[in-house]
Amino acid sequence: MDEGTASVGRPRAFDEETVLDRAVEVFWRHGYEGTSLSALTGAMGINRPSLYATFGSKEELFRRAFARYRETRVAYAAVALELPTAYAVIEEHLRSAVDALTAGDHPPGCLSIQGGLACSPENARVSEFLAAGRAAGEEALERRLARAVQEGDLPPHVDPRALARFVMAVGEGHAVHAAAGATREELHASVDIALQAVAAMSGRTAGAAGAS
């Protein structure tokens, strides 16, 4: 019944996390449906039966890969939430997202989006799964911003949900841009502009927008 440390039998010739990282990269670059089993086994350096014995199926491997991606590549989001002010949280979130989207040691963009925004009907579960992951991040940010409103860090008229959605939308848009080749500097210039909205909402000149 004890799991994890199988002692008897032939030991594995690969490290599970290592090959999982390879799978992350392939899914990241080509999406769920754009990634074939052959591409996976080729990149992971293992063969098909090993993959299935370890991960169960292509879809389960993808779920594992996405979980590992969030742990290893989106950790910055949790770090940003710890900062003391809403402005700092949002700036850190967007800045480190841009840095992650344009780092050279992995595919550009974001697995949450490139993994499969739209899929064939039989793979609809995959896009729903990814959307749920993004929604979870947005809710965490929303809670943090709601706290900022309660603490008086943001004015009471600010809607934390809308602001969280705006920040996530900007990040997702940057992911789309990064996937298409935008540079780090270009995206930071866009962050500059997004932050002006946050600054305006943070009380300095609230209501400056001309919209009714």
Added chain:
Amino acid sequence: MDEGTASVGRPRAFDEETVLDRAVEVFWRHGYEGTSLSALTGAMGINRPSLYATFGSKEELFRRAFARYRETRVAYAAVALELPTAYAVIEEHLRSAVDALTAGDHPPGCLSIQGGLACSPENARVSEFLAAGRAAGEEALERRLARAVQEGDLPPHVDPRALARFVMAVGEGHAVHAAAGATREELHASVDIALQAVAAMSGRTAGAAGAS
């Protein structure tokens, strides 16, 4: 040698634009790789040889579908560019984009992104093609905003390229959200926030952001 009006022989039993609109919808909902020939012919109401005789291949059909999508569904972007001020251009662009992203008579989201952000290597041309389409829209907006700077409508320190990129990124983020089920009202609330950045940049309180 005259094209377009084939007079001899059996006439087509379908209208080319009508079946193309059906193809747009299927690609829009399931992406390029998530759409099979069977799904296409089923939705278009024609059979495979008719499709190939008319459109050449799946990829060419997609290109035609994307062109038609831009003509019929993204016409609002060109309309927005005609408005007199940069603020109005941006607001109209984002507002009508949200309305288009959440209209009930077609799939939610945006074909440019759902069509295939990441594809398998053999379909890489498709995602490049879509990215080129998005870049074209961004450049058109950039030119319009550059004109606004020249006219004094935007302050001289505003970078039209960065602002256009920001606006497009927000729109793309909204497309991702819409594909995941965000409502029209939710996205308009995000537009409200984005417009605060534009208002701040438009001269009222430029430099309010604390970022260095």
Added chain:
DNA sequence: ACCCCACCTTACCGCTCGGTACAAAAAATG
């Protein structure tokens, strides 16, 4: 009325897909 020719229908092509059966191979156990 005839013929013609493009279109529609059916059935099929080679290929790759995700997934698996089976036996050789390799370490721990006795």
Added chain:
DNA sequence: CATTTTTTGTACCGAGCGGTAAGGTGGGGT
């Protein structure tokens, strides 16, 4: 060293993929 247990490599499975060949079908032109 034989046995056990697990992994590995190879070779294969049915199904669906994108794309096509060939003949029946039906609305023109003359």
